[in-house]
Amino acid sequence: MRVLLAGATGAIGRPLIRILKKHGHSVFGLVRSAKSAESTHILTEMGAEALIGDALDAASVRAAVARVRPDAVINELTALPQHYTPAEMKAAAERDTRVRREGNVNLLAVMRETGVRRYVLQSSGFWYAPGPGLADESSLLAVDASPGVAPAPARTLNSSQQPFGYRK
């Protein structure tokens, strides 16, 4: 399968490339031009091809998809900080939300235009509303959690209602 990966050099992007390659997939990692040299080097070392493009820029996503013609898109984009402290999380929150929301919208739009049928999106299994026992995928999301947390489950709810939809 030809797989376009957004978030290719992140914490999950790198192990993901290794496993995709092991399964015989061709991997194309989206790389922002501002950090392209370093990222391109990382991807090339792992046997993936670097594609210049920014998920926040719909035109560049369109160009990348047109060139690669992927069978599937995996979106692992986040803008989480280096250090997991309340201060750094707060500082990164706005860009993290923007990258996830706009990246998702741009990638899905281009996929619709070009007929790419498979999309895998990063979300979290810890945004379920408080309740007894463990949550399954149909459990309510914590849309009324604390102010810094609540936007994430709200976004999850929206992205689940994107054009592809899904069967329960």
Next chain:
Amino acid sequence: MRYGFFYGPGTWFTNAGDMGDQVRRQQVPVIGAGQGVASFVHIKDAASATVTALECAPGPYNIVDDNPSQQRVWLHAFARACGAPEPIQITEQEALVSSGADSVYYATRLRGAANEKARHELNFRPRPLEWLQSRAVPV
């Protein structure tokens, strides 16, 4: 992919990573009763499940391990595995001032997730949460 908190190479939650450093400096407290339940997943297990998801039925999947645990439990175990002193414990009121509402939420209100769907549909078999299983240092 509704992933649990990532741990393992390149994440916050490793001995050499950011959380390892923070627990060794006793900067991560148990808040209140630490009853919030966190679900973790090893980064490589999360990546494997994601590759399988290229060819599965569409829909959301909880990609979490089999060891959801309360904050006071996993934090003590993680600190031990990192060679850190016991975490301190503070009240919710103190944490609201020092760390903010989100930290209190994560430590006291979080709900763990079940992975039956991923086990069944993706043949997902996550490794046990490393630092709960032994005194070994998580890689």
